[in-house]
Amino acid sequence: MLKYKIAIMHERWLYRCCASLRTSSVIQLKKMKRIIVLYHLMIMFLLLSCKEKTDLTSNACGTEDPASEIEWISKIVAEFEANQTLSFIELYSYEGQKIFLIAHCVICSDGLTVACDCDQNTVCKFGGIAGFNTCPDFEEKAIFIKDIFRIK
Numbered sequence: 001m002l003k004y005k006i007a008i009m010h011e012r013w014l015y016r017c018c019a020s021l022r023t024s025s026v027i028q029l030k031k032m033k034r035i036i037v038l039y040h041l042m043i044m045f046l047l048l049s050c051k052e053k054t055d056l057t058s059n060a061c062g063t064e065d066p067a068s069e070i071e072w073i074s075k076i077v078a079e080f081e082a083n084q085t086l087s088f089i090e091l092y093s094y095e096g097q098k099i100f101l102i103a104h105c106v107i108c109s110d111g112l113t114v115a116c117d118c119d120q121n122t123v124c125k126f127g128g129i130a131g132f133n134t135c136p137d138f139e140e141k142a143i144f145i146k147d148i149f150r151i152k
Contacts, residue, residue, distance in 0.1 A: 060098045060100070060145075066148055073149075080104075080149065086151060086152065087106060088103050088147065088148075089103075089147075089149045090148060092143060093142070094123065100115065100117075102115070112125060112132070113125070123135070
C-alpha cells in the first residue's frame with residue numbers, strides 16, 4: 001500500500017511539473033509572438049518613415065566647377081572680383097533641385113540675395129530694399145552643399 005501511495009504521489013508530482021512546464025512554455029510562446037509582432041511593426045515603421053533621398057553631390061548643372069564652366073555664374077564671379085565687396089555664391093539642394101544662392105553685397109543693408117536654378121531662373125529672393133522673402137521655408141528645407149565662390 002505504501003508503494004502504491006508513493007507511486008501516486010510521484011505521478012501527481014510529475015503531472016504538476018509537466019503542467020507547470022506546459023504553461024510556462026505557452027507563456028513563453030505568447031511572449032515570443034508579441035516580441036516578433038513588435039519587431040515587425042518597428043521595422044515597418046522605420047521603412048515607411050524613410051524620406052526621399054536627397055542628392056547632395058557637388059555636381060551642379062552637369063559640372064563640378066560651375067564658377068568657371070557655367071557662363072552666367074562666371075560673369076557674376078568676375079563682377080564680384082572687380083567690385084571686391086563681401087559676396088558669395090553657394091550651392092544648395094532645395095525642393096529637389098540644385099540652386100545657387102547669390103549674395104551681391106553681404107554687408108549692404110538693402111542687399112538682395114537671389115536663389116537661381118541652373119538656367120538662371122529666379123527661384124527665391126531675400127532682402128533688398130523691398131524686404132523680399134519669397135521662400136519662407138528656405139532655411140528649413142534647403143540643404144547646403146558647398147561654396148562656389150566667396151569674397152571675405
